[in-house]
Amino acid sequence: MRAEELRRRLNYHNYRYYVLDQPEISDAEYDRLMRELQEIEAAHPELVPPDSPTQRVGAAPAEEFGSVEHRTPMLSLGNAFGTDELTAFDQRVKRMLGLSASEALDYVAELKVDGLAVSLTYDNGVLSVGATRGDGLRGEDITRNLRTINTIPLRLLDSANAPALLEVRGEVFLSRDEFERINQEREAAGEPLFANPRNAAAGSVRQLDSRVTAGRNLDMIAHGLGLADGRTFDTHWDRLEFLRACGFKVSPHAQVCHSMEQVVAFCNHWGENKHDLPYDIDGVVVKVNSVNLEERLGYVSRSPRWAVAFKYPPEEETTVVRDIIVSVGRTGAMTPVAVMDPVTVSGSTVSRAVLHNEDEVRRKDVRIGDTVVIRKAGEVIPEVVSVAASKRTGKERPFHMPKRCPVCGAEAERLPGEAVTRCTGIACPAQIKERILHFASRGAMDIEGLGPALVDQLVERGLIHDPADLYFLTHDQLAALDRMADKSAANVIAAIENSKRRPFDRLLTALGIRHVGQHVADVLAANFGSLGDIQAASKGGQASSLPHIEGIGPVIAESIAVFFRQAQTKTLIAKLRKAGVVPAPRARSALAAGGARPAGPLSGKTFVFTGELSGYTREQAEELVRRLGGRASSSVSKQTDYVVVGESPGSKHDKAQRLGVTILDESAFRELIEHGRAVS
Numbered sequence: 001m002r003a004e005e006l007r008r009r010l011n012y013h014n015y016r017y018y019v020l021d022q023p024e025i026s027d028a029e030y031d032r033l034m035r036e037l038q039e040i041e042a043a044h045p046e047l048v049p050p051d052s053p054t055q056r057v058g059a060a061p062a063e064e065f066g067s068v069e070h071r072t073p074m075l076s077l078g079n080a081f082g083t084d085e086l087t088a089f090d091q092r093v094k095r096m097l098g099l100s101a102s103e104a105l106d107y108v109a110e111l112k113v114d115g116l117a118v119s120l121t122y123d124n125g126v127l128s129v130g131a132t133r134g135d136g137l138r139g140e141d142i143t144r145n146l147r148t149i150n151t152i153p154l155r156l157l158d159s160a161n162a163p164a165l166l167e168v169r170g171e172v173f174l175s176r177d178e179f180e181r182i183n184q185e186r187e188a189a190g191e192p193l194f195a196n197p198r199n200a201a202a203g204s205v206r207q208l209d210s211r212v213t214a215g216r217n218l219d220m221i222a223h224g225l226g227l228a229d230g231r232t233f234d235t236h237w238d239r240l241e242f243l244r245a246c247g248f249k250v251s252p253h254a255q256v257c258h259s260m261e262q263v264v265a266f267c268n269h270w271g272e273n274k275h276d277l278p279y280d281i282d283g284v285v286v287k288v289n290s291v292n293l294e295e296r297l298g299y300v301s302r303s304p305r306w307a308v309a310f311k312y313p314p315e316e317e318t319t320v321v322r323d324i325i326v327s328v329g330r331t332g333a334m335t336p337v338a339v340m341d342p343v344t345v346s347g348s349t350v351s352r353a354v355l356h357n358e359d360e361v362r363r364k365d366v367r368i369g370d371t372v373v374i375r376k377a378g379e380v381i382p383e384v385v386s387v388a389a390s391k392r393t394g395k396e397r398p399f400h401m402p403k404r405c406p407v408c409g410a411e412a413e414r415l416p417g418e419a420v421t422r423c424t425g426i427a428c429p430a431q432i433k434e435r436i437l438h439f440a441s442r443g444a445m446d447i448e449g450l451g452p453a454l455v456d457q458l459v460e461r462g463l464i465h466d467p468a469d470l471y472f473l474t475h476d477q478l479a480a481l482d483r484m485a486d487k488s489a490a491n492v493i494a495a496i497e498n499s500k501r502r503p504f505d506r507l508l509t510a511l512g513i514r515h516v517g518q519h520v521a522d523v524l525a526a527n528f529g530s531l532g533d534i535q536a537a538s539k540g541g542q543a544s545s546l547p548h549i550e551g552i553g554p555v556i557a558e559s560i561a562v563f564f565r566q567a568q569t570k571t572l573i574a575k576l577r578k579a580g581v582v583p584a585p586r587a588r589s590a591l592a593a594g595g596a597r598p599a600g601p602l603s604g605k606t607f608v609f610t611g612e613l614s615g616y617t618r619e620q621a622e623e624l625v626r627r628l629g630g631r632a633s634s635s636v637s638k639q640t641d642y643v644v645v646g647e648s649p650g651s652k653h654d655k656a657q658r659l660g661v662t663i664l665d666e667s668a669f670r671e672l673i674e675h676g677r678a679v680s
Helices: 002-019 027-043 053-057 083-097 176-188 197-205 210-214 236-246 260-276 291-297 358-364 432-440 452-460 467-472 475-479 486-501 504-510 518-527 531-537 540-548 554-564 567-579 618-627 651-659 666-675
Strands: 067-069 107-113 116-123 126-132 138-140 165-173 219-228 255-257 281-288 307-311 316-328 333-345 348-354 371-377 381-387 421-423 606-610 631-633 642-645 662-665
Touching: 002 027, 002 053, 027 053, 083 260, 083 281, 083 291, 083 307, 107 236, 107 260, 107 307, 116 197, 126 138, 165 197, 176 197, 197 210, 219 236, 236 291, 255 260, 260 281, 281 291, 333 358, 333 371, 348 371, 348 381, 358 381, 432 452, 432 467, 432 504, 467 486, 467 567, 475 486, 504 518, 504 531, 518 618, 531 554, 531 567, 540 554, 554 567, 606 618, 606 651, 618 631, 618 666, 642 651, 642 666, 651 662, 662 666
Parallel strands: 606 631, 606 642, 642 662
Antiparallel strands: 067 138, 107 255, 107 281, 116 126, 116 165, 165 219, 281 307, 316 333, 316 371, 333 348, 333 421, 371 381
């Protein structure tokens, strides 16, 4: 069968290219084979197997992650800091085995890649389940995302001779170049930066939309086995050779060491040369090579006695902060950035460090002119560790977050309980592309055909400066753009024209007001007849009417008021009126009209989210809560039932602790959503 032959050939060439780095065919020939297979599978979708190379592109968003029970526990390792602790580990192992301190003992030393531990289960040679480590006994089912990683075989090489059931353990990670590319995209979009490659890898494999994972070029190195049904090994090195033969990428730097002195030399060598690697390592894993001795040594708690992780200390340098500037991302997030005297840290020269937010600057008391200690978080992002206060001369200047956006001059807004300050200008050049894409998105004005490439051209050629300008575009202007035929231009103009009669709540959603998602827009639309009405209710003493509406608390009310008093907003509303944007009448929803919330397992429960979640956007998480009958709020009070904490949480986390509100991490929140029961 031609399809089977194509799958076999493509899997083989994937292995040659991604694992061995020894391609045998050109990219063009590979693409030709892939296109042929895609055409065959498109004609017969019911016959597409899960191990087909075409399945690596990712799938539509999943509702949630399931749970996976590991057949053999995923253990954590004890740590060794310094060569003295390595020597103590060697002596402890020999003592348990009844060996003298001078007797030889073989170890395997492997670089400790800084990533996310995963477990892969193969049934009869085909990948069936991929999971995170979780608590070591149960992890999250991320099979769809792991299928997108090219160095994970979907079918084992020589699968006919593979164990019927095989658990492979490995580390998913990002190269430094890929990590920097992702963070550049996030910075441009005004999204929080990943602190290090490990966090980025973890966030990538926990995406509900596996197409996001597929676009991030993750990698994996296999380093061990869980269950290998009917297969035995004499040494750990034999396991690594077996993994290589199965088609996995195994560290080319792993080494059998015949003494602890050789292990120490290996650790020292890579401590000095780790910057030559394309990915981050934070140490070396040292394992007793003999499987028989491994079994004799056994475990203590959930850690093996036969292995240890040697950890490298972080590298730090001293420099001077010459200025603190503010960058504005595409979502309006205003981020302070320290501009420093150039200094070499962890093998590269850095002159800037992100200070995250105003609270972080205050907490570390970083001032312009300060001498500071910096290091690279996860060996990549420069961060200020501390200030050398003893070196202050009295000429240092405190940093103050500007009251207005440094790009467009609109008011800078920091809402209570939030760490991030944002520009409120709807026409701010730093965020205009993102705002227009949001305005045209399916959940907003639903302007079909208005994608990123077209918006880029419209903004860069000066044809649009805010979303309202879309309604003044002409067919000739669009047809003159690159890759825009007459028919395509006509279709876009028609889609823009059709959007003029979208329901009022869709228009409110499209404006991108902070904290006004689809639910709040629905509530506002049920209580106000036009943008002018909301604008009037946001003025002076009338602003107090907004918080009295069900679902509109003081934080949301303030955000709405700030938005509508901006000169840019007033200009936009006037242009929308002139363009003939008249929202269609809509029926009031039961909730907006004062009816009861939908019944569900979270009925009566109020949630607040803070920090960045890896598996959901803030809007997705809040929508899940509402779907289950709960309420999502933007501020913490005694009436709050749960505060869900992601990475880099703001002051909401601290307030929740003070008030005794139940705090959930993302894993606990996911458990709550999956099973629909409250967490104590």
